[in-house]
Amino acid sequence: MIADEVSRITGRGVAETRRLSGGDTAAAFAVRLDDGTEVFAKSASPSMPGAAEAEAASLRWLAEPGAVAVPEVFGDGANCLVTEHVPASSPTARAAEELGRGLARLHASGAPAFGSPPPGGPADAWIGLAPMRNEPEDDWPTFYARHRVQPYVRRAVDEGALDSESATVLDQVCEDMAELAGPAEPPSRLHGDLWSGNVHWGSERAWLIDPAAHGGHRETDLAMLHLFGCPHLERIVAAYEEVSPLADGWRDRIALHQLFPLLVHAVLFGSGYGGQAARSARRALASRSH
Structure with a gap:
């Protein structure tokens, strides 16, 4: 009990x-x-x-x-x-701006490597109901392709949530990951599952809950906030950039960073998310021409 x-x-x-x-x-x-x-x-x-x-x-x-x-x-x-225990309240613009500045400082606190787990945390962790392997790599494109996208492409195909044509597009993204990833950055300390449901609005500030923390690319957390929307999202982003400006073209890379959560959703909830992942993969590939 x-x-x-x-x-x-x-x-x-x-x-x-x-x-x-x-x-x-x-x-x-x-x-x-x-x-x-x-x-x-x-x-x-x-x-x-x-x-x-x-x-x-x-x-x-x-x-x-x-x-x-x-x-x-x-x-x-x-x-x-x-x-x-943090009682829930309503979102406010002030709390959103504080969250943006705090998230920038959190990312800047860094991580030992891309894919590193939290100190004392297991390599085999979870993102929601899905397993997530934290395996350190020297660069983000290798980490993201090898330990986030590729394992879930295979699972989604095996479970019928992703067709072979879509899998081919996602495989192409993994092959081109270094070219698509934008300017190289040091590993950031990520929440790792920062969709809007994991932003808990308290009476005076926003709290982050249910993390899947690891060393990664800071644009991943921001892309997760964009996936299902978040109250006062543009205020969060603007306050973030006051502290730590994002690299040029980061909005064009949102689709790339959303591939992993979309593939996780495809495995858990079906082919609708598999199709969304394939569309995001095509947008990521098309972003090279921007």
Whole structure:
């Protein structure tokens, strides 16, 4: 039971648990401890070994002073993570601008290599319900093609979510990745799954939750924010660029950076996303003429 896990992790008795809505990877709870403190707890599926450990390591790595707000980690167990509980509120322009500046500072704090996991985090991690391998490489194009795009192209084909013609286009992107990637940049410290659902708006600021953190290219996090939209997105981007201007042509590369999450969605949710991934691949290839 979640109360027993929370009690074991925190060393405190549990007075009340309340199931929260949302989330597709774990059951989520607001838990009131016997001293009145309210914490947040997630109970991960046994089919996702190491998920709680990976998320705890990610949150700790993202908790860079002066960067973004992330919930404090109180502890994790085999299938349970306990963190600070942040009540939800409404998005504001001010919080969005603070998020943009903080995200720029987070990225600038760096990573040992492209594909490096968080300190103490497992190489075999998760992005939502899907496995994600963190394997360090010397350059981003090699990392992204070898450990993000290619494995999911193969899975999507095997599961009927991607046809052979589309797979050929995606293979061409991987072959041309160095040419498509834009100016070389040092590895950034990424949230790694920064779609709008993982931006949690609190009463005064935006918090980042449910990370799949690793060393990567900073444009990846921004492309994820564009994938399904985000409140005040252009304010976030403008504030980001106040701190750390993006390389010329970054908007043309959004489609390239969205390939991995689209392929993950294709494997999890079907061929509709496979078609979207193929269209993004064609846009990425066409961007060379811009």
